[in-house]
Amino acid sequence: xxxxxSIYADWNPWHGCTKxxxxxxxxxxxxxxxxxxxxxxSSLCRKTAAFNLPLKRKRDKTWKIESGKLVFTCFTSDFLxxxxxxxxxxxxxxxxxxxxxxxxxxxxxxxRFMECAPxxxxxxxxxxxxxxxVENQQMADYRLPIFKSLPIKHKSIIVAPMIEAxxxxxxxxxxxxxxxxxxxxGVYARPCHYxxxxxxxxxxxxxxxxxxxxxxxxxxxxxxxxxxxxxxxxLSQAHKANIDYRIDEYMVPxxxxxxxxxxxxx
Numbered sequence: 001x002x003x004x005x006s007i008y009a010d011w012n013p014w015h016g017c018t019k020x021x022x023x024x025x026x027x028x029x030x031x032x033x034x035x036x037x038x039x040x041x042s043s044l045c046r047k048t049a050a051f052n053l054p055l056k057r058k059r060d061k062t063w064k065i066e067s068g069k070l071v072f073t074c075f076t077s078d079f080l081x082x083x084x085x086x087x088x089x090x091x092x093x094x095x096x097x098x099x100x101x102x103x104x105x106x107x108x109x110x111x112r113f114m115e116c117a118p119x120x121x122x123x124x125x126x127x128x129x130x131x132x133x134v135e136n137q138q139m140a141d142y143r144l145p146i147f148k149s150l151p152i153k154h155k156s157i158i159v160a161p162m163i164e165a166x167x168x169x170x171x172x173x174x175x176x177x178x179x180x181x182x183x184x185x186g187v188y189a190r191p192c193h194y195x196x197x198x199x200x201x202x203x204x205x206x207x208x209x210x211x212x213x214x215x216x217x218x219x220x221x222x223x224x225x226x227x228x229x230x231x232x233x234x235l236s237q238a239h240k241a242n243i244d245y246r247i248d249e250y251m252v253p254x255x256x257x258x259x260x261x262x263x264x265x266x
Contacts, residue, residue, distance in 0.1 A: 009069040011053050011103075013091050014084050016045040017077045020108055023135030023161055026186045029076050045083035054094040054101065067100035080109040080116050092118040099127050106131040106158050108139075110147045124153035129177070131156040136164045144171040156180065161189070161217060165196045172207040178247075179204050182238075183217015185231055191219035201243055210246040213238045 017029055030042040040046065054071070056064040065071060073079060079088070095103050096118075107113070110132045132147040134140040134157065147155065148171060155176050159166055161184030168179065181200055183192030197213055204211035215234040220227045229237055 009065045009071045012076045013051045014047050015076045026188050054098045071103045073103045073105040079105040080107045080112045104129040106133045108133045110143050123151040129154035131158045133158040163190045169203050178210045180212040180214045182214040189218035192217040194222040212247045
């Protein structure tokens, strides 16, 4: 996920997830586990060797994850997965200790957030960005009202995999720091339409919300023609569309960039 950019790091404290909604049908975690021949079911959540990575140090005693990084967290599972309830408290503690990092996790289980939040959460940790994932209008209309009501300082909406046109207008205001949109990858991917992407961009521009077209997906419709896009080009082709709004060269929304450079994080 980090794409080798210097401001990014990855942390997957556990691996494996259960499918809960239409967007999960062709989950990339299941697909990758099958590709690499995993002996353990993808639906079985288990801690990884990287569980305590934020607190690990190099031989010279410096942090393995250097200060100032944007840390993609739990991208091979869901941070709010019920199976991970026994381990999550330790992760919150690590996030609190590493105030010099910005932790970013996505979830399809935003309705579990308050029962999973730490006791000292208050109105949110300064260094935690939460992305609520939606894939169609039904999930947007269910999850986003919950998301909007939660005490979270940094909020992002992730429309991925986008499997139909979605109207986010009712949920966009100054509390949303980014909207990111992606098509679906994989052999069995459902197609994504460029006009769906442009419609969400228009909604974001109208509300002055940073917008990022993250990836095309495997099957992409544009101007009535379907394109089969190999996995290695799905990010670059989205970037070449040049339709991001208020996003810098590292794919960081302008408001997040400002917060990330604040003395609290460096």
